[in-house]
Amino acid sequence: MAGQHDISAVKRQAIWRLTSEGETMSAVAERTGVSEQTLRQWIMSAGLDGSDRPRQSPPSGFVALAFTPLEASMMQREARQFYQQMVTRRSVREFSDKQIPASILEHALLAAGSAASGANMQPWHFVVVRDAAIKQQIRQAAEVEERELYATRASDEWLNALAPLGTDANKAFLQSAPALIAIFLKKATIDAEGQRRKTYYTSESVGIATGILITALHRAGLATLTHTPSPMKFLSQILERADHERPFLLLVVGYPAAGVLVPDIERLPLSEIATFV
Numbered sequence: 001m002a003g004q005h006d007i008s009a010v011k012r013q014a015i016w017r018l019t020s021e022g023e024t025m026s027a028v029a030e031r032t033g034v035s036e037q038t039l040r041q042w043i044m045s046a047g048l049d050g051s052d053r054p055r056q057s058p059p060s061g062f063v064a065l066a067f068t069p070l071e072a073s074m075m076q077r078e079a080r081q082f083y084q085q086m087v088t089r090r091s092v093r094e095f096s097d098k099q100i101p102a103s104i105l106e107h108a109l110l111a112a113g114s115a116a117s118g119a120n121m122q123p124w125h126f127v128v129v130r131d132a133a134i135k136q137q138i139r140q141a142a143e144v145e146e147r148e149l150y151a152t153r154a155s156d157e158w159l160n161a162l163a164p165l166g167t168d169a170n171k172a173f174l175q176s177a178p179a180l181i182a183i184f185l186k187k188a189t190i191d192a193e194g195q196r197r198k199t200y201y202t203s204e205s206v207g208i209a210t211g212i213l214i215t216a217l218h219r220a221g222l223a224t225l226t227h228t229p230s231p232m233k234f235l236s237q238i239l240e241r242a243d244h245e246r247p248f249l250l251l252v253v254g255y256p257a258a259g260v261l262v263p264d265i266e267r268l269p270l271s272e273i274a275t276f277v
């Protein structure tokens, strides 16, 4: 149930949309889920009759949405082109040692940081590793875990699922790729004063941010590998991260090695991945 604070925020925004933005009662009712009758009461209690629409500044804590409607044909083109570009993304396990411009990584990380997150807690931290000695340390630690995984930890079912990918415990790409991005999930945030705040829907949020990061790097002409050495605790130690951060995933980033091959896999058709009701 919405608390006092939430109701007043909805009310402020509804009045602003009806008066300053000139939206209709029915549009605001649909947008807010508040009945038209209640909206009329709100307008009257605010001393407005809804017919005169004074230009007001947005209610405190709100700004106008920066939204550019696209023309129908443009929408079709954008949707198709985005799909066509994304379907060429593949995980790469052999990288060239060509360096990546820092600003490409920075912009991709800023894009990732724009992700939706539970209560806007932004429960992620990205550690970009370009230092050769640290990459070597990460490779060594990952290979210890991966040798264990392939030898004893992984079930036969898991090993069978991995077989078509041709992967093994050797993780040379952790050293050869120009950048590794270690992604940490914040179980809590701690501000400069040491104030601890709980985070919400953390896996969902960090998963969304990671998807945007992979997409941004792909669109910028780079290849990635989503790597999850299991377990990943060694990343916290090597990268000296605090206890409230949990290693989520290790993204290997760079240019693909010349002539690299990738597993010949297929995507499920739309009819299997989506249901329209």
Ligand SMILES: Cc1cc2nc3c(=O)[nH]c(=O)nc-3n(C[C@H](O)[C@H](O)[C@H](O)COP(=O)(O)O)c2cc1C
Binding pocket: 089, 090, 091, 092, 093, 165, 167, 225, 226, 227, 228, 229, 262, 265
């Ligand atoms: C959460 C997640 C964990 C993954 N972990 C590994 C990994 O540890 N090692 C690896 O070689 N590939 C890993 N992959 C890559 C998958 O094998 C790959 O995405 C899948 O085979 C589909 O291939 P594609 O990425 O080329 O489309 C992972 C992918 C995801 C999404």
